[in-house]
Amino acid sequence: MPSVVLKICLVLVILTVVLTTSAVAQAGAPSAQDRLAKLEKDVAQAQSSGDNAWMLTSSALVLMMTGPGLALFYGGLVRKKNVLGTMMHSFALMAIVTVLWAIVGYSLCFASGTRFIGGLGHVFLRGVGAAPDADYAATIPQQSFMVFQLMFAIITPALITGAFAERMKFSAMVLFMVLWSIIVYDPMAHMVWGKGGLLNASLGGRFPTLDFAGGTVVHITSGVSALVCALYLGKRLGYPKEQILPHSVVLSFIGACLLWVGWFGFNAGSALASGGLATSAFVATHFAAAAAVFGWALAEWVRNGKPSALGAISGAVAGLVAITPASGFVGPMSALVIGFLAGAFCYLMVAKVKAAFGYDDSLDAFGVHGAGGTIGALLTGVFAVSAVNPVFKDNAGNPTAVGLIEGNAHQLLNQVVGVVIAWVLAIVGTLIILKIVDVVIGLRVAPEHEVQGLDLSQHGEEGYNLEF
Numbered sequence: 297m298p299s300v301v302l303k304i305c306l307v308l309v310i311l312t313v314v315l316t317t318s319a320v321a322q323a324g325a326p327s328a329q330d331r332l333a334k335l336e337k338d339v340a341q342a343q344s345s346g347d348n349a350w351m352l353t354s355s356a357l358v359l360m361m362t363g364p365g366l367a368l369f370y371g372g373l374v375r376k377k378n379v380l381g382t383m384m385h386s387f388a389l390m391a392i393v394t395v396l397w398a399i400v401g402y403s404l405c406f407a408s409g410t411r412f413i414g415g416l417g418h419v420f421l422r423g424v425g426a427a428p429d430a431d432y433a434a435t436i437p438q439q440s441f442m443v444f445q446l447m448f449a450i451i452t453p454a455l456i457t458g459a460f461a462e463r464m465k466f467s468a469m470v471l472f473m474v475l476w477s478i479i480v481y482d483p484m485a486h487m488v489w490g491k492g493g494l495l496n497a498s499l500g501g502r503f504p505t506l507d508f509a510g511g512t513v514v515h516i517t518s519g520v521s522a523l524v525c526a527l528y529l530g531k532r533l534g535y536p537k538e539q540i541l542p543h544s545v546v547l548s549f550i551g552a553c554l555l556w557v558g559w560f561g562f563n564a565g566s567a568l569a570s571g572g573l574a575t576s577a578f579v580a581t582h583f584a585a586a587a588a589v590f591g592w593a594l595a596e597w598v599r600n601g602k603p604s605a606l607g608a609i610s611g612a613v614a615g616l617v618a619i620t621p622a623s624g625f626v627g628p629m630s631a632l633v634i635g636f637l638a639g640a641f642c643y644l645m646v647a648k649v650k651a652a653f654g655y656d657d658s659l660d661a662f663g664v665h666g667a668g669g670t671i672g673a674l675l676t677g678v679f680a681v682s683a684v685n686p687v688f689k690d691n692a693g694n695p696t697a698v699g700l701i702e703g704n705a706h707q708l709l710n711q712v713v714g715v716v717i718a719w720v721l722a723i724v725g726t727l728i729i730l731k732i733v734d735v736v737i738g739l740r741v742a743p744e745h746e747v748q749g750l751d752l753s754q755h756g757e758e759g760y761n762l763e764f
Contacts, residue, residue: 347435350570351444357561358447362386362454365554369613370458371759372547373659377749378462379543379759385457388466389473393450396477401449402442404482406432411494411502414486431491431499433568444565445485452481452514458659459522460529463746466754468739472729480521480725484718485513495714497687505714506680506687506698506707508577509566511621511673512718519666520722523657528730529739531656533746545606552609556585559616563623576684577623581616584623584635588615591639599647607643614642614664618672625680625687625698634675642668670715677711 367386374382393401402418406429409415418424421442429438453473460469487493488507495512497504507513532540542548563581567574592611593603618638619631626634646663657663680699682688688696688704697704733739740746745753752758 344435347433347569347571348437348440350574351433351436351440351565351568354561354565355440355444355447357558358444358451358565359390361555361558361562362447362451363390365551365558366451366454367551368547369551369555369609370461370548370659372544372549372551373458373542374461375540375749376543376760377751377758379547379751380757381466381750381754382457382461384466384755385461385469386454388470389454389457390450392470392473393453393477394446396474397446397449401477401482402445404478405445405449405485406442406490408491409486411492412487413483414490435569441568444568445489448510448514448562449477449481449485452510452518453477455514455518455661455665456522456525458661459526459657461658462750463529463532463658463740464525465738465741466750467737468733471737472733472739475729475732476521476726479729480517480721481513484517484721487717488513488714495710495717503710503713504688504707505673505710506625506676507621507673507714508624508676508685509563509620511618511669511676512714515617515620515665515669516673516715516718517722519662519664519669520719521726522661523655523666524723524726525730526655526657526662528727528734532658533743535656536654542606549605549609552612556612556616559585559620563620567624573624573685576627579628580623580626580631581619583628583631584619584638585612585615587632587635588612588618588639588642591615591636591641592643593639595640595643596647610646610660610664611639611643614638614668617642617665617668618675620669621673622676622679625676625685627679627681627684630679630681634672634679637675638668638671641671670719673715673718674708674711677708680707 363386367383370386371379371383398421400416400419402421402424403416404414407414407417424438424442426437426439428434428436429441432438433441453476456473456476457469487495487501488505489496491499493499493501495501495503495505495507497506505512534540559581560578564574564578567577589608589611592607592614596607597603615635615638618634622631622634642664645667646660650657650660650663676699678700681702682695682698685698686695688698690696698707700708730739741750741753
């Protein structure tokens with residue numbers, strides 16, 4: 297009998313241990329709802345990491361467009377006595393604009409303010425850290441968004457330097473670009489991309505202008521300002537009587553290739569995420585550049601009897617400029633059309649219009665960027681479609697027509713408004729700044745320094761020392 301009781305007690309003890317262990321295990325196991333919440337958090341973290349990696353890569357690609365891309369492209373187009381001075385423009389702006397951006401530039405562009413200029417909420421990058429700003433990019437740190445936009449602020453004034461190459465003082469260039477960044481670039485960037493900006497298509501703009509990556513903000517402002525600079529400074533000594541040729545198309549060729557590759561970060565990066573819209577912008581960018589090579593080369597072939605290497609690379613840049621505002625709104629076939637038209641149009645601006653009016657836009661900054669940005673901004677209003685980017689929605693949240701080919705003719709008017717504002721701001725702002733700089737320190741180098749070359753007269757060194 298005692299043995300039976302002992303066995304029963306032993307069984308009861310074992311059952312108690314088993315049941316207690318099972319209850320503890322069940323109490324510690326996450327519920328289905330908890331597991332689902334954790335999965336959603338992990339997915340969101342993975343998306344944020346992927347988007348952030350793409351944005352940092354894009355930032356590096358856009359910086360590469362200025363140095364070495366634009367520096368080589370412009371450096372090869374000038375005479376050898378000015379190669380370092382010309383390349384120094386791009387390199388110096390990489391430093392100057394970065395400091396200015398950290399102090400006040402980012403705030404004037406992207407902090408909440410008026411319809412025309414941002415406020416001072418982000419001065420000295422106050423409040424710009426790891427947390428996203430959902431109004432701009434919900435899946436990446438605001439600091440990543442800030443540094444990406446910085447690269448645009450760097451290359452935009454660098455494009456202007458092509459118009460006054462070989463004749464402006466370096467000190468004048470520095471002061472001019474500081475003032476231009478604040479007076480022209482920052483207001484235009486805020487109006488198009490900033491919260492509540494007058495032209496912002498997605499954040500409550502009065503005239504919603506489609507500009508995915510900078511047709512108005514970057515190319516029209518820089519190109520038109522370049523024309524104003526060329527007219528204000530006057531022609532280089534000997535132009536156009538003396539033939540002034542590029543000293544190395546090879547350097548320019550390498551620079552153009554770097555610009556083409558970097559432009560994928562410029563346009564596809566403007567999706568601010570690594571999803572399908574980035575892919576669409578990437579494809580449109582490449583297709584437009586390729587078609588523009590055909591457009592420019594064909595026009596040049598018909599006029600001159602042969603296509604040139606310089607013409608081919610200039611055409612590629614023209615196509616990249618024109619597709620910039622449209623890249624996130626149009627499909628591949630429309631990108632081909634935009635690129636081809638831009639290539640042919642910009643060739644005519646450089647080969648015919650410049651000669652007819654006689655202005656000395658040294659490296660054709662206006663003929664490519666001003667003209668290409670203008671035609672690209674207008675064609676965006678024609679070819680934009682909701683299937684690529686449903687930027688406009690009705691009250692129920694359903695996508696509505698975006699461009700003219702979908703039946704939204706009013707969008708073309710919005711594009712015209714954006715283009716006109718960019719032209720007026722660039723012309724008026726640049727004229728005022730040029731006058732100020734001219735009075736304070738003078739704009740143009742002395743004639744003997746221009747003959748000597750800016751490498752020696754402005755920097756005390758030469759790009760090529762063939763004695764060693």
